[in-house]
Amino acid sequence: MPVPATSLPPRALLRDEVRTRLRDAIVDGTLAPGEQLRDLELSRWLGVSRTPVREALLDLARSGLVLALPGRSTIVAPVDGRAVRDAAAVVASMHRVAVVEATPLFTDDDIQRMREANEAFIAAHAAGDTAAALRADHDFHAVAVDRADNDAVRTVLALYGPVLERAERLRFSSDDADASAARHADLIRHCAARDAQAAAGVAESLWLDLLADTTPQETA
Template identity: 55%
Template sequence: MPVPTTPLAARVLLRDHAFTALRDAIVDGTLRPGEQLREGELREWIGVSRTPIREALMRLERCGLVVTRPGHSTTVSALDATAVRDAQPVVAAMHALAVRLAVPVLDADRVAAMRTHNEAFAAALERGDTDAALAADDALHEVCVTAAGNTVVGEVLEQYSPLLRRVERTRFSSAAGLESVALHRRMIDACAAGDPATAADLAHTTWMTLADAPSAQPAAAVSGGHGLVRAP
C-alpha cells in the first residue's frame, strides 16, 4: 500500500474544524431547522475541502442534527422532542459516571478551575450572554470528563450532547438557567469533599433539569440572518 501523502494530523484537524463549525451554527440557530446545507456553500464558508465537509455531515447525522436524503439534500433537523428525551438520560448518566471516576483523582487546581467556570457561567447568565454561558458550562463539565480518562464516555457525550445543547440554549436564555448555578456549586463542593456518590448524583440531576426547559425551536442567532454566515 502506498504511503498517504496527506498529513494525518492536518486531515483530522480539518474534519474536526468543519464538524465544530457546523455543530455550533446549528446549536446557536445560525443554521435553522429545515435549512438545506449545500456542500459548495459549506466549503466556501468553512474553508475546507469536500472530504472534511462530508465527514462532518456524517457525524452530524449521527448526532441527530442533520437529515440526509441520499442523492437529494442534507438539511438541518428539527428539534425532535423524542430524540432529546431519549438522549437526555444517556448524557446525564455519562456525566454522572465521569464525575464518579474523576473525584478520586481531582486535585485542588481542578476543583478551583470548576469553581472559576461556574462563576463565569453565573456571570454570563446574569448579563444574558447565552453563548458565554454555554462555553462556561462546557468547560466546567469537561474538567471531570477529562479527569475521568474514559474514552467511551467521551465518545458517547460527543454523539449525544449536541442534541441537548439546543435545549440548553433555550434554558440558559431564561431565568431557569440560574438553578444550574446552585447545582454546580453543590456538585463542586462534593467533589472537593471527596464524595463521588453525592457529586455524581448532583451531576445527574443537573443534566436531567433540562426536562423542564421548553422544547421549542432553538433561538435564532443574534444576527437573525437566514443562511450561512460567511467568514470575514
C-alpha cells in the same frame, strides 16, 4: 521523487475541523433548523473541498444534528423532543460515570476550576450572554471529564452533547439558569467532600432536568 510539502492538515483532522465548524454553526443558530445544507455552498464557505464537508455531514447526521431526507436534501435537524430526551439520558449517564471516577482523584485546583467556571456562568447569565454561559457550563463539567480521563465517556459526549447544547441555549436564556448555578454549587460541595455518589447524583440530575426545563417541538 520526494513528497511535496503541503500546508493542509491531514484529512482526518480537516474533517474534524469542518465537523466542529458546522456543529458550532448549528448549535448557535447560524444554520437554522430546517435550513438546507448544500455541500458545495458549505465547501465554499469553509474554504475546503466537498469531501470533508460530506464526511462531516454524515457524522452530524449520526449525532442527530443533521437530517438526510432520502431522495431529497440534507437539512439542519429540527430541535426534536425525542432526540433531546434520548441524548439527555445518555449524556446524563456519562457525566455520572465521569464524576464517580473523578471525585476520588480531584485536586484542590480542580475544585477551584469548578468554582471559577460557575462564577463565570453566573456572570454570563447576569449579563445576558447565553454563548458565554454555555462556554462556562462546558468548562464546569469538563473538569470531571478531564480528571476521569475516560475515552469512552469522551467519545459518547462528543457524539450526543451537541444535541443538548441547542436545548441548553433555551434554558440558559431564561431564569432557569439560576437553578443551574445553584445545582453547580451543590455539585462542587459534594466533590470537595469527596462524596462520589452524592456528586454523581447531582451531575446526572443536572442533565436529566434539562428535559423538564426545555420544551422543544416534536417532529413528525
